[in-house]
């Protein structure tokens with residue numbers, strides 16, 4: 001290849017890469033619309049180890065593929081993740097919120113037997129104990145895409161497995177008469 005051709009090729013590759021980058025940053029799909037009715041009894045979701053998942057776009061297989069991957073990965077758009085009934089992470093389209101890897105955080109009130117959204121957002125959602133969701137979840141090693149579990153690099157929470165199962169089983173939205 002001539003030197004000139006090499007430069008031309010390099011330039012067009014760089015251009016394509018830059019365009020792809022721009023597309024990623026600016027061409028985020030519209031956010032998935034979420035309201036209180038989006039959320040349901042936690043134990044009716046799909047269990048993975050000690051937590052529960054779903055996919056609002058219907059692609060539960062893609063969500064489970066990452067959830068069960070031993071090497072982690074980027075969770076697909078539409079993924080819903082819950083450990084306890086009141087705290088939810090939902091994956092919005094790529095580019096929605098680079099600081100949170102496009103996760104939207106929710107704090108719910110489920111005490112009435114229905115879901116009510118107390119707070120939602122990206123960088124400044126706090127749980128009922130005053131803890132900022134992102135501050136803790138951002139500590140997960142990058143390959144886990146902000147999913148903490150245990151051993152992913154987050155500071156542990158002071159709840160035993162038995163306590164977590166008890167909280168999940170006690171979700172007041174579950175087993176309600178029609």
Ligand code: HEC
Pocket residue numbers: 050051081082083084087088089105106107125126127128130131132133134136137146147148149150154155156157
């Ligand atoms: C004090 C740090 C801390 C705060 C604050 C916090 N989390 Fe977590 N969260 C954790 C840890 C650690 C786990 C994993 C616990 C386990 O599996 O034992 C976890 C688990 C979860 C899970 C299950 C998936 C996973 O990452 O393991 C979801 C979903 C979740 N939290 C959402 C939230 C939301 C939403 C908020 C804010 C409303 C929040 N969390 C606030 C530390 C925190």
